Amino acid sequence: MKIKLFLLLLLTLACEKDEPGNVDNIPGLGGDTWEPGPIDIWIHDSLTVPYNISAKYKWDQGELDLNRTLTPPREEKIIPVLSAIKKVWINNYVAVAGELFMKQYSPKFFVLVGSASYNPDGTITLGTAEGGRRILLYVLNNFRVKGMPGYVPPDSFNVKQLFHTIEHEFGHILHQQVLYTPDFKRISTGMYTSNWNNVSDAQANQDGFISAYAMSAPDEDFVEMISIMLVEGRSEFNNLLNRITGTSSNGTTAAQAREKLRQKEAIVVSYFRNVWNIDFYQLQTRTRNSINTLIK
Amino acid sequence: MPDLPCLKNYQMKHALLYTVLFLLLLVGCSKEDDPVFDQAADERINETLAQCQATLAGAAHGWNARIVTGTGGIFHFHFRFNNANRVTMYADIDTTTAGTARESSYRLKALQQPSLIFDTYSYLHLLADPDGSVNGGNDGEGLRSDFEFAIDSVTADSILLSGRFNGTQVTLYRCSDADAAAWQNGSWRNALAFQYIGYIPEYFKRLTLSVSSYDIRIHQQRRTITFMWLDAGNQLRSFTTPYYFSSEGMVLVHPFTNGSRTIAGLASEGWDAANTLLRVRTNGGTAGTINGATSPARPDREAPARWWQLAASQGGYWVSFNCFRVNGVEDAFQVRDLPAFAFLVFWPAFGTQGGITYDLLGFVFAAGTSLSIGYGAAWRPPVFTADGRVLFQLYGTLGTVPPDAAAAFNSTTALMADPEGFYLVQTGTLAYDMVSARDARSWITWEY
Numbered sequence: 138m139k140i141k142l143f144l145l146l147l148l149t150l151a152c153e154k155d156e157p158g159n160v161d162n163i164p165g166l167g168g169d170t171w172e173p174g175p176i177d178i179w180i181h182d183s184l185t186v187p188y189n190i191s192a193k194y195k196w197d198q199g200e201l202d203l204n205r206t207l208t209p210p211r212e213e214k215i216i217p218v219l220s221a222i223k224k225v226w227i228n229n230y231v232a233v234a235g236e237l238f239m240k241q242y243s244p245k246f247f248v249l250v251g252s253a254s255y256n257p258d259g260t261i262t263l264g265t266a267e268g269g270r271r272i273l274l275y276v277l278n279n280f281r282v283k284g285m286p287g288y289v290p291p292d293s294f295n296v297k298q299l300f301h302t303i304e305h306e307f308g309h310i311l312h313q314q315v316l317y318t319p320d321f322k323r324i325s326t327g328m329y330t331s332n333w334n335n336v337s338d339a340q341a342n343q344d345g346f347i348s349a350y351a352m353s354a355p356d357e358d359f360v361e362m363i364s365i366m367l368v369e370g371r372s373e374f375n376n377l378l379n380r381i382t383g384t385s386s387n388g389t390t391a392a393q394a395r396e397k398l399r400q401k402e403a404i405v406v407s408y409f410r411n412v413w414n415i416d417f418y419q420l421q422t423r424t425r426n427s428i429n430t431l432i433k
Numbered sequence: 434m435p436d437l438p439c440l441k442n443y444q445m446k447h448a449l450l451y452t453v454l455f456l457l458l459l460v461g462c463s464k465e466d467d468p469v470f471d472q473a474a475d476e477r478i479n480e481t482l483a484q485c486q487a488t489l490a491g492a493a494h495g496w497n498a499r500i501v502t503g504t505g506g507i508f509h510f511h512f513r514f515n516n517a518n519r520v521t522m523y524a525d526i527d528t529t530t531a532g533t534a535r536e537s538s539y540r541l542k543a544l545q546q547p548s549l550i551f552d553t554y555s556y557l558h559l560l561a562d563p564d565g566s567v568n569g570g571n572d573g574e575g576l577r578s579d580f581e582f583a584i585d586s587v588t589a590d591s592i593l594l595s596g597r598f599n600g601t602q603v604t605l606y607r608c609s610d611a612d613a614a615a616w617q618n619g620s621w622r623n624a625l626a627f628q629y630i631g632y633i634p635e636y637f638k639r640l641t642l643s644v645s646s647y648d649i650r651i652h653q654q655r656r657t658i659t660f661m662w663l664d665a666g667n668q669l670r671s672f673t674t675p676y677y678f679s680s681e682g683m684v685l686v687h688p689f690t691n692g693s694r695t696i697a698g699l700a701s702e703g704w705d706a707a708n709t710l711l712r713v714r715t716n717g718g719t720a721g722t723i724n725g726a727t728s729p730a731r732p733d734r735e736a737p738a739r740w741w742q743l744a745a746s747q748g749g750y751w752v753s754f755n756c757f758r759v760n761g762v763e764d765a766f767q768v769r770d771l772p773a774f775a776f777l778v779f780w781p782a783f784g785t786q787g788g789i790t791y792d793l794l795g796f797v798f799a800a801g802t803s804l805s806i807g808y809g810a811a812w813r814p815p816v817f818t819a820d821g822r823v824l825f826q827l828y829g830t831l832g833t834v835p836p837d838a839a840a841a842f843n844s845t846t847a848l849m850a851d852p853e854g855f856y857l858v859q860t861g862t863l864a865y866d867m868v869s870a871r872d873a874r875s876w877i878t879w880e881y
Contacts, residue, residue, distance in 0.1 A: 163475045164482065164543040171540050172517035195538060195552035198581060198597070206563040206574050206598070211554040212537060251554050252563050255573030278554065 192247040210251035210277040229423040251278040264302030269310040282431040293432035308360030322355040343385035345397030370425030489514040494613040496605040503577025507677035523616040524556035532622035546583040569654025615680040626701040635725025635873040642721035732821030736857035745781035751879035759875045766844040808832030822854035
């Protein structure tokens with residue numbers, strides 16, 4: 138017993154270390170640093186200070202897929218893209234819901250990529266988001282709005298897609314704060330499917346979904362409603378409903394599909410009013426008008 | 434009570450065990466530290482990065498680099514780094530990149546190895562861009578090049594880099610005053626004047642050197658050049674080699690030899706815009722020109738029939754996305770501007786009517802997720818001439834051409850019906866260019 142105690146004592150003494158060594162200058166600790174240029178200053182003044190949002194535009198493989206060929210963005214595209222985001226997304230939410238709302242809930246970190254992300258199936262990814270915090274935006278190098286040299290009307294697709302991604306992800310953040318009414322999930326019960334990627338948007342419309350991706354899950358359905366209604370505007374949403382014809386392969390008639398979409402629209406509108414005290418139609422009009430100034 | 438030898442033995446073993454443990458403890462916790470390096474890893478990395486930074490920014494005339502991409506193309510770059518994370522560069526990709534300096538951003542970073550990252554878009558990224566329309570590579574991989582490099586070694590005069598994504602090997606060489614001047618005074622830009630060959634309105638390009646002449650075909654994105662000529666026995670010969678640029682002009686990777694003449698390189702002596710020709714000089718000093726030709730030195734006589742038969746035998750069709758190029762104007766008839774237009778097809782033996790099996794030049798449109806032929810021009814069976822041309826004769830119109838598409842449709846059809854016909858030039862196993870035999874100023878690319 139005595140020996141054991143002695144050993145124990147020795148143990149505590151023997152392994153005492155004094156210093157952790159020299160750790161005061163670890164390279165890269167606290168993130169990369171560089172001489173700030175005009176872009177860094179713009180981001181700091183326009184996004185970070187007012188809304189606590191940062192945007193990484195310099196190449197960092199660690200933020201991206203390791204198996205995709207990608208490029209960083211062209212420097213001349215960064216401020217146009219970010220200021221478009223500010224105009225269309227931030228300013229309009231601030232106008233209808235107030236500064237505090239935006240500071241509290243906005244995703245905090247944008248990663249900007251110059252090229253598209255090419256998928257093995259031949260499609261390209263235009264944007265992704267994770268956990269309501271980080272949003273990756275691709276194809277910045279092809280970002281052109283009206284007035285830029287080389288702008289052609291098909292570019293408006295890229296522009297709308299950019300805002301579609303952002304509004305979609307922001308929708309997720311909102312419903313993760315306060316969930317929408319369970320009535321929403323009952324509108325299309327039994328029609329959610331993991332096979333959504335084999336369905337065209339037109340077929341999805343026939344089943345009462347705003348897009349094919351909306352068929353993947355009720356949460357996606359909800360935020361697709363938000364993002365497409367905001368980006369396309371109210372009249373285009375109505376046009377979309379009017380274009381639905383015929384009966385879907387699942388047996389949904391055009392009238393039923395329209396009815397489902399109307400119910401979903403009503404829930405989105407009341408959700409924004411009751412939960413966030415936001416007039417959705419006002420937000421929609423503002424958002425669509427801002428996008429129109431960029432593309433028309 | 435019997436003796437208990439095993440118990441005694443057990444106690445002894447215990448004592449032994451404790452002794453060994455005790456000894457182990459003393460040894461195990463020895464704090465003797467004998468590092469191989471006299472500084473901590475962080476200090477050494479910081480020192481290496483600082484040294485790289487000083488070397489990069491310290492070169493008064495910048496650095497030259499030669500990059501061989503994963504697809505085999507050879508490119509030259511000129512970099513000038515400053516101490517504020519900015520780099521200015523030239524590159525011999527085209528006359529713009531060779532003539533206009535572009536500033537972008539770089540930084541040094543400790544990844545698994547000290548690394549040099551060109552972290553915003555620059556000329557270097559043009560090679561690595563996954564968009565095939567930027568650099569002629571495949572979509573999704575580009576030319577398999579790099580812009581994030583591990584620094585393998587640094588000396589005062591050279592820096593060895595290896596790409597972290599595609600493994601591109603790059604060596605930076607410290608420039609002399611003259612090296613830098615060659616970029617700044619436009620020598621490299623002039624060397625790239627071969628690019629202007631694209632402005633020659635004729636499809637066929639001919640290199641004339643004193644008395645002899647060669648048909649040449651330059652693939653600018655793949656950087657290959659093909660020489661075609663008739664030998665003494667009047668046989669068509671051809672020779673293809675990759676090329677790259679120097680500040681003097683084009684350098685052939687494999688020199689071209691024909692009889693007593695060997696061409697290892699062609700220097701550009703200036704683009705003559707008025708006559709749309711490029712003046713050149715061989716490395717041997719012979720002056721010459723590259724200009725347009727209305728017909729090839731020797732047409733590929735079997736090509737038209739081969740082209741037609743390939744699709745006909747499989748019941749398939751040829752596709753053209755870009756439609757006709759006429760007098761240097763891409764899609765001269767604005768076919769691609771038709772709403773929902775997808776591509777043109779040439780469909781041999783499409784159908785039979787009135788006892789005639791006709792070919793179809795179909796205008797294909799996208800409708801939702803499917804494609805369909807909206808309308809098209811029907812042609813009598815083609816005539817293949819002995820001198821290697823194909824002649825099309827209009828048979829009728831299939832479907833109804835809407836009024837707003839009539840101009841595009843009629844112009845395209847009228848060109849096809851040219852009684853002079855077309856040459857076919859095979860550019861790949863499943864790719865042909867169909868070139869107007871009248872003046873070689875109109876052509877269309879067919880892919881299977």
